[in-house]
Amino acid sequence: MTWRLALPLLLIALLSACSGSKPRPSASHGGGTVTRSGSSGTGSGSARGGINDDTSRPQSSRYRDNADSVPDGPPPDVSKLPEPVPKVEPRALYGNKSPYSVLGQSYTVLSSPAGYVERGIASFYGNKFHGYKTSSLEDYDMYQFTAAHKTLPLPSYARVTNLENGKSVIVRINDRGPFHENRLIDLSFAAAVKIGVWPKGTGLVEVRAIDPSQPLTAQTLPPPPPAPKPASPGPGIFLQVGAFSDVGNAERVAQQLRAANFAPVQVVDAQINGRNIRRVRVGPLASVDQADDVTSRIEGMGLPRPQVAVD
Numbered sequence: 001m002t003w004r005l006a007l008p009l010l011l012i013a014l015l016s017a018c019s020g021s022k023p024r025p026s027a028s029h030g031g032g033t034v035t036r037s038g039s040s041g042t043g044s045g046s047a048r049g050g051i052n053d054d055t056s057r058p059q060s061s062r063y064r065d066n067a068d069s070v071p072d073g074p075p076p077d078v079s080k081l082p083e084p085v086p087k088v089e090p091r092a093l094y095g096n097k098s099p100y101s102v103l104g105q106s107y108t109v110l111s112s113p114a115g116y117v118e119r120g121i122a123s124f125y126g127n128k129f130h131g132y133k134t135s136s137l138e139d140y141d142m143y144q145f146t147a148a149h150k151t152l153p154l155p156s157y158a159r160v161t162n163l164e165n166g167k168s169v170i171v172r173i174n175d176r177g178p179f180h181e182n183r184l185i186d187l188s189f190a191a192a193v194k195i196g197v198w199p200k201g202t203g204l205v206e207v208r209a210i211d212p213s214q215p216l217t218a219q220t221l222p223p224p225p226p227a228p229k230p231a232s233p234g235p236g237i238f239l240q241v242g243a244f245s246d247v248g249n250a251e252r253v254a255q256q257l258r259a260a261n262f263a264p265v266q267v268v269d270a271q272i273n274g275r276n277i278r279r280v281r282v283g284p285l286a287s288v289d290q291a292d293d294v295t296s297r298i299e300g301m302g303l304p305r306p307q308v309a310v311d
Helices: 189-195 247-260 288-300
Strands: 100-102 105-107 117-125 146-149 156-162 168-175 185-188 203-210 237-244 265-272 275-285 307-310
Touching: 117 189, 117 307, 146 156, 156 185, 156 189, 168 185, 168 189, 185 189, 189 203, 203 307, 237 247, 237 265, 237 288, 247 265, 247 275, 247 288, 275 288
Parallel strands: 117 185, 146 168
Antiparallel strands: 100 105, 117 203, 146 185, 156 168, 156 203, 237 275, 237 307, 265 275
């Protein structure tokens, strides 16, 4: 289910984006073919005009469409769309409240995007939100290279690279989300097409924030594409169930997970701020759907909610 926060415009607070249950055009992601409706899919680059987005209305009646979808017909030729050029911008008046809470979880907005690099699962959003307000109160245009993120300042810029094919795109982050527990970033439809997250629905990505005050070359270089070996495995999805300073606690959790037999269990030694810790991880998992399923099962065991790691 897609979630957004509907708050009055006079409140400097969040207008949250979609949840991560996004357009799912294939049975491999979401269990069926989505109903396609809305825009024509010509890639005109303009939002739908005439939308009266009353953000004070409840979620059930704010949007024209009940479910998200993608445009009819072939995807737009995104090769002709210019990527945003990172520039220093003031923080948006809306969408930067910190901390904020969504669906019982609390998030702290980063003071700066500098140095942010993370790998995880990307999703995307489309027709349902096209032309409606983002968290920063800009109109969402699915034919521009934008994205939603839970903690990067609004606006900010990042290079998003699909770790499975090496394709990348610079996006301007102007929205909050995705609030699905296993998703790192929500891409616009155009950005998803550009790097091959569409039509699959999700993808394993690296998100590398860009500091607009610094030269772009070094900080926006994408990671190298996968080695061209037929038998070479791609990036793997792991679930980190906890990080423990006590060996006994780490082993107890690991034994519980091994008994459940979801997937291989690893106890990995690491150092954080000079302290030795042990990370308990489950994986690699074969797909995003399996990661979502195993996450729910681990939570059902009363264990800490796992965090996605992509290696």
